[in-house]
Amino acid sequence: MNTSAANPVAMGENRGAAWPRYVVLAAVSLLMLYPLVWLVGATFKSNAEIFTEVGFWPSHLDFGAYARGWKTSTEYTFATYFFNSFLITIPRILVTVTSCVLVAYAFARFEFWGKKWLFAVMVGTMMLPLIVLRLPQYLMFRELGMLDTYWPLILPSAFATDTFFVFMLVQFLRAIPRDMEEAAMIDGCNALQMLLFIIVPLLRPAIVSVIVFQFIWTMNDFMGPLVFLASVEKYPVSLALKMSIGATEEVEWANVIAISVVALIPSVAVFFAAQRHFIEGAAAGGIKG
Amino acid sequence: MAALSLAKIEKTYPNGFKAVHGVDLEVRDGEFMVLVGPSGCAKSTLLRMVAGLESISAGVLRIGDRVVNDLPAKARGIAMVFQNYALYPHMRVFDNLAFGLKLAGTSKAEVERRVRHAAKLLEMEALLDRYPRQLSGGQAQRVAVGRAIVKEPEVFLFDEPLSNLDAKLRAAMRVRLTELHRTLREQGRPATVIYVTHDQTEAMTMGERICVLKEGVIQQVDTPVALYRRPANAFVAGFIGSPEMNILDAELVAAGAGLAVRLGGHTLPLPPERAPRTPLHGPVKFGLRPEHIGIVPLDGSTPVPAKLRFGEHMGNEVFVHAEIGNLALTARVPAPQAESLQASPRGSEVTLHLQMDSAHLFDAASGASLA
Numbered sequence: 001m002n003t004s005a006a007n008p009v010a011m012g013e014n015r016g017a018a019w020p021r022y023v024v025l026a027a028v029s030l031l032m033l034y035p036l037v038w039l040v041g042a043t044f045k046s047n048a049e050i051f052t053e054v055g056f057w058p059s060h061l062d063f064g065a066y067a068r069g070w071k072t073s074t075e076y077t078f079a080t081y082f083f084n085s086f087l088i089t090i091p092r093i094l095v096t097v098t099s100c101v102l103v104a105y106a107f108a109r110f111e112f113w114g115k116k117w118l119f120a121v122m123v124g125t126m127m128l129p130l131i132v133l134r135l136p137q138y139l140m141f142r143e144l145g146m147l148d149t150y151w152p153l154i155l156p157s158a159f160a161t162d163t164f165f166v167f168m169l170v171q172f173l174r175a176i177p178r179d180m181e182e183a184a185m186i187d188g189c190n191a192l193q194m195l196l197f198i199i200v201p202l203l204r205p206a207i208v209s210v211i212v213f214q215f216i217w218t219m220n221d222f223m224g225p226l227v228f229l230a231s232v233e234k235y236p237v238s239l240a241l242k243m244s245i246g247a248t249e250e251v252e253w254a255n256v257i258a259i260s261v262v263a264l265i266p267s268v269a270v271f272f273a274a275q276r277h278f279i280e281g282a283a284a285g286g287i288k289g
Numbered sequence: 290m291a292a293l294s295l296a297k298i299e300k301t302y303p304n305g306f307k308a309v310h311g312v313d314l315e316v317r318d319g320e321f322m323v324l325v326g327p328s329g330c331a332k333s334t335l336l337r338m339v340a341g342l343e344s345i346s347a348g349v350l351r352i353g354d355r356v357v358n359d360l361p362a363k364a365r366g367i368a369m370v371f372q373n374y375a376l377y378p379h380m381r382v383f384d385n386l387a388f389g390l391k392l393a394g395t396s397k398a399e400v401e402r403r404v405r406h407a408a409k410l411l412e413m414e415a416l417l418d419r420y421p422r423q424l425s426g427g428q429a430q431r432v433a434v435g436r437a438i439v440k441e442p443e444v445f446l447f448d449e450p451l452s453n454l455d456a457k458l459r460a461a462m463r464v465r466l467t468e469l470h471r472t473l474r475e476q477g478r479p480a481t482v483i484y485v486t487h488d489q490t491e492a493m494t495m496g497e498r499i500c501v502l503k504e505g506v507i508q509q510v511d512t513p514v515a516l517y518r519r520p521a522n523a524f525v526a527g528f529i530g531s532p533e534m535n536i537l538d539a540e541l542v543a544a545g546a547g548l549a550v551r552l553g554g555h556t557l558p559l560p561p562e563r564a565p566r567t568p569l570h571g572p573v574k575f576g577l578r579p580e581h582i583g584i585v586p587l588d589g590s591t592p593v594p595a596k597l598r599f600g601e602h603m604g605n606e607v608f609v610h611a612e613i614g615n616l617a618l619t620a621r622v623p624a625p626q627a628e629s630l631q632a633s634p635r636g637s638e639v640t641l642h643l644q645m646d647s648a649h650l651f652d653a654a655s656g657a658s659l660a
Contacts, residue, residue, distance in 0.1 A: 177373065179371045179372075179373050179374075179375035180377060180378075182340075182342050182362075182369075182371070182375065183369070183371060183376075183377075183436075184377070184388075185361075185362045185363065186340060186342075186362045186363060187388050187392060187436075188389055188393055189392060193392065197388070198377060201377075201379035202379065204379075
């Protein structure tokens with residue numbers, strides 16, 4: 001679309017053919033969104049309705065499922081579990097951003113012995129299935145006496161083990177011209193000031209991406225908390241959701257779905273809040289004349 | 290302000306490539322020195338070595354009486370204006386200017402005073418609250434210069450600062466920068482400037498002295514007029530001046546008591562003051578600027594028959610391209626004189642008048658001036 005915009009004739013042709021395309025796109029997006037819409041509708045339905053009706057429109061509007069879901073069958077409400085989730089997510093994001101930016105800065109801007117090899121190893125670890133690390137990590141954190149605490153869920157990220165983020169930041173940094181850093185060097189910045197005052201502001205769109213991804217992934221992480229946490233009062237939302245399905249008594253699906261919908265809210269909110277920064281992009285500098 | 294001295298400065302890259310070959314250069318206190326040369330002549334490398342952005346492989350670099358070879362950029366007392374301006378995109382113009390001062394722990398009042406002063410000097414007070422992305426090319430350029438001025442450095446370094454501007458703006462900024470240099474001098478704060486460009490017009494119009502570089506070797510350092518009148522070699526002769534000097538293969542022969550140049554089958558007597566210091570015969574390079582060739586007789590000129598190729602009309606003057614024998618050359622003639630040629634077809638006969646008392650002779654092999 002962008003390329004053809006330069007050509008007025010082509011653009012005219014496009015405009016004529018635009019509406020079928022929009023119809024197709026709208027249909028596809030409706031198809032993608034329908035399960036989500038259905039999910040919201042299902043929170044107002046009884047078990048019988050859920051399993052018999054494909055339409056999303058409920059027969060009556062009753063927010064009772066939300067209240068019952070929120071209370072849970074345990075002694076804690078979802079407020080506790082949300083709080084727990086944030087206790088894991090927020091520190092984890094902080095240490096992830098700090099460590100990944102530092103490591104990416106080093107890879108992108110400094111020369112040191114074995115740099116290429118280390119970078120290759122780092123990228124190689126991206127191919128490693130995370131589950132492979134769980135057992136050794138479990139044993140390690142057991143030795144450290146950190147089981148049933150949030151440390152095992154946060155601490156690894158403090159050492160830039162989320163290599164995908166490092167890789168992303170390195171690629172982003174490589175695209176930033178060095179002139180500004182040279183100007184800053186002449187202005188008197190040392191390496192750390194350079195990072196804080198010049199690099200981090202320039203990296204902002206990439207850092208926002210890191211925050212959003214890490215937020216969503218950590219909120220959704222089920223395996224980590226399952227392996228490392230034992231006490232129910234420490235459970236995050238992901239585990240609590242699973243728990244609410246229950247083992248013995250019959251499940252009131254509307255409650256489970258209602259609380260799932262609520263559990264989606266933080267991730268969706270973070271995504272939309274950050275969307276502007278994604279779009280803003282790297283070229284915000286307007287460096288060229 | 291301070292003088293700057295480069296002694297036997299060399300740059301060798303880790304892969305063994307030698308970019309700068311023993312450069313010796315003295316820049317006087319308050320002088321506007323231009324480094325000029327074609328791309329790849331290491332002029333920017335040299336500037337970056339002065340700035341402290343590139344290491345110096347050998348030689349001694351002094352700013353004032355301090356040897357600064359191993360000092361970091363910030364300790365050298367320099368300020369640099371980059372080709373791409375390198376403004377900090379996330380800071381307002383005011384903060385762009387103030388950033389270096391704040392890092393150096395300058396008091397708030399002093400920062401304010403210096404930034405306002407620079408803004409006034411560059412007529413950009415209205416821009417202080419803008420972000421770089423809200424500036425035009427010319428404005429961004431001025432901010433970049435302002436950022437250098439507020440630091441009150443010993444030496445200003447300019448790395449092709451005008452090459453991203455369009456031709457019109459470039460001409461205006463050329464005047465502005467030259468005026469700025471004069472203003473600072475009149476205010477009793479003369480600025481030592483090293484200005485890198487590949488544009489000989491910028492070099493000629495802005496430089497108090499020009500250093501011509503080729504492949505990391507200094508060809509000549511002199512005033513613009515001296516470079517124009519007495520180029521040290523064929524490279525300088527060809528690089529300085531626009532359109533460039535005609536440099537033709539010729540032969541030096543005896544003619545009566547004196548010497549003559551054989552050029553495309555014609556023998557042109559050489560005035561004694563233009564003869565080589567050491568008498569010699571044989572192949573030479575003959576140089577004559579287009580402005581010293583006419584299509585009507587000039588002062589003491591020698592007529593030579595030639596074949597017309599074409600004319601480039603510039604409005605007030607015409608660059609007439611012609612051939613003597615098989616040697617192509619260009620004459621620069623006032624437009625009214627060239628009117629008669631406009632209708633002439635390619636290949637028609639024309640008489641060129643060469644001012645032999647402005648001729649240059651260069652060694653056929655080395656290109657060094659024989660004058």
